Amino acid sequence: MGVMERVKAPAAKQRTPKAAPLDLPLDTILQGDCIAMMRSLPAASVAMIFADPPYNLQLGGDLHRPDGSQVDAVDDDWDKFDSLAAYDRFTHAWLKEAKRILKPNGSIWVIGSYHNIFRVGTALQDNGYWILNDIVWRKANPMPNFKGTRFTNAHETLIWASMGEKSRYTFNYRAMKTLNDELQMRSDWLIPICGGQERLKKGGTKVHPTQKPEALLYRILLACSNPGDVILDPFFGTGTTGAVAKRLGRRFIGIEREDGYIEAAKERIEMALPLDESTVRTMMAPKAATRVAFGTLVECGMIAPGTTLTDTKRRWKAMVRVDGSLECEGQPAGSIHKVGAGVQGAPSCNGWTFWHVDTGKELRVIDTVRQDWLLANEA
């Protein structure tokens, strides 16, 4: 343990035009302490961090089910700290390094439970991050409170933060809304805990006590990163982040100390199949969508200079000039929007839906020509 070794994981195929810095150990698991390993990475180099740090669980002895069997709780050394103060020092130190290597418009996700998440929240704010949301991951199938002494602990909390109050960050709002059947995605997520085929086991025993569900990472990566982005996970465990990143066409860097987890992560990522490039494209907000000017359609000959445009009732006619402006009797020449507004005596007009090309057989609204251009040219 503590050996700073670079373990090359199977590469996720680069399927986007975005170039990642060459000096980053992409699609690699770095073995060692996360603070030391993060120090080896260049400043402002990763787009997003997902961190599932030790929770410093204070369980106070073994947990048993009503039938007397012992609950498989987290009692590993990596989760133990001498005191809350020691945990706080550790949290501050890794969050500070994380901030150095995040890009100015990057964001960080940290998951935790009631044992640690409030301390993590304080440390995030003390390090200058700006909290954007806390997400409640409501477990569809939580472990009951066997003793009946407290409420069933049925959720974990994720904090999502940007680099500062004024920092920009990636949020694929439209993709999240589409994922949620056209309803704005809320901050409470109902997702089952990791189980079934997805749960890694060796000889019938769980490989890792806190393997996170891929569905959780799927949503986070879709929401806050884009294909080709570099995602860092400083507490990689079984590599849930790496497996989902590979599937979704993102690049990853994992950091983990324990040999056994690294081996499991490597095998798992090897098996993960990257989705096709066209599959990982998501809905975009209109303002994020490629903007195409009317002049572009003229330039490339999709609407030739000299073409006559008209409205649905053929009340007005305008001629397209070489620079994409329109000439219309009784109006000063101008853009499709300006001239459209002018002929109607309206304060504004969406020229894309107002003007049509008369093909002789039908009127074709120019917005459909724009859609054709986007289909043919959008990456």
Ligand SMILES: C[S@@+](CC[C@H](N)C(=O)[O-])C[C@H]1O[C@@H](n2cnc3c(N)ncnc32)[C@H](O)[C@@H]1O
């Ligand atoms: C909560 S688990 C993460 C589980 C992971 N998200 C998954 O889905 O498998 C935390 C992991 O961090 C590792 N870890 C703890 N302290 C670390 C440190 N200082 N540096 C690197 N790894 C560490 C542990 O070995 C453990 O695998």
